Amino acid sequence: MEVTKRSGERVKYIAKKLRKSLMRSGASGKLVKKIISQIEASLYPGIPTKEIYKKAFSLLRKEHNATAAKYKLKNAILELGPSGFPFENYVGHLLQDEDYATQIGIIVKGKCVDHEVDIIATKPKEVNYIECKFHNKSSFSCNVKTPLYIRSRFEDIQAHNQQKTIQKQYAFWIITNTKFTSEAIAYATCTGIKLISWNYPSNNNLRHRIDRTGMHPLTCLTTLTKKEKHQLLKNETILCRQIMNDPSPLQNVGISQSRILKIMGEAKALFELKNA
Numbered sequence: 001m002e003v004t005k006r007s008g009e010r011v012k013y014i015a016k017k018l019r020k021s022l023m024r025s026g027a028s029g030k031l032v033k034k035i036i037s038q039i040e041a042s043l044y045p046g047i048p049t050k051e052i053y054k055k056a057f058s059l060l061r062k063e064h065n066a067t068a069a070k071y072k073l074k075n076a077i078l079e080l081g082p083s084g085f086p087f088e089n090y091v092g093h094l095l096q097d098e099d100y101a102t103q104i105g106i107i108v109k110g111k112c113v114d115h116e117v118d119i120i121a122t123k124p125k126e127v128n129y130i131e132c133k134f135h136n137k138s139s140f141s142c143n144v145k146t147p148l149y150i151r152s153r154f155e156d157i158q159a160h161n162q163q164k165t166i167q168k169q170y171a172f173w174i175i176t177n178t179k180f181t182s183e184a185i186a187y188a189t190c191t192g193i194k195l196i197s198w199n200y201p202s203n204n205n206l207r208h209r210i211d212r213t214g215m216h217p218l219t220c221l222t223t224l225t226k227k228e229k230h231q232l233l234k235n236e237t238i239l240c241r242q243i244m245n246d247p248s249p250l251q252n253v254g255i256s257q258s259r260i261l262k263i264m265g266e267a268k269a270l271f272e273l274k275n276a
Helices: 015-024 028-039 050-063 065-071 073-078 086-098 143-161 182-191 204-214 226-234 240-244 248-252 259-273
Strands: 003-004 009-014 100-107 114-123 126-133 169-176 194-196
Touching: 003 050, 015 028, 015 050, 015 065, 028 050, 065 073, 065 100, 065 259, 073 204, 086 114, 086 126, 086 204, 100 143, 114 143, 114 226, 126 143, 143 169, 143 182, 182 194, 240 248, 240 259, 248 259
Parallel strands: 126 169, 169 194
Antiparallel strands: 003 009, 100 114, 114 126
């Protein structure tokens, strides 16, 4: 049986991949087996992987909202758009959880020109300049042009920093919610630029960091409407953790008390699934 990926490419259906994604959501082995059985009964040649995902999400949601919320993590990050600012804000929260002090949208002096840097993440002897590349389609890849451009900015900023007397370790990162091409990875590795994407590097990528910390975006939640998510993001409420024990952001957008309890309950249940 072949399935059709978002890119239009047709590939062989592999049950192991579906099972792995369902298990990662925190669903029990019994539930995973049940869902796979129901999905496989409805497969047809060339079925879009997007349709398989929708069916799996719907079946999970009928059983347990929090596992469905975790299952949709990748899509939830895509929902942080259309502008890139909520994603930058979200990445800033992730870095703060790793004990970095962060600043968002800072103008930094270079030797030749000034540069707007999405995030500056610092520790006592460490300064990291971070470029965030947000895309609202998971099929989009950052190609080699991105690290080439970032490298030229880094060299200009580094030339200015070398004029200072304070000795710190400076580095440039690129973080995206989608992926990098093999050429982009090769060039960044060669020039010392740190890359983080949804699935790169293999042992500490964006998904791993979220699973480990429980820093899920509130766009994961199935108990919020699309309009409510947009309003919360506009008010810079980004994380499930921000509403897990504090109802005020939900009250501020006019959500009823009965629904607030359900939303907070789902947020808490989702947080408890970290590392599942």
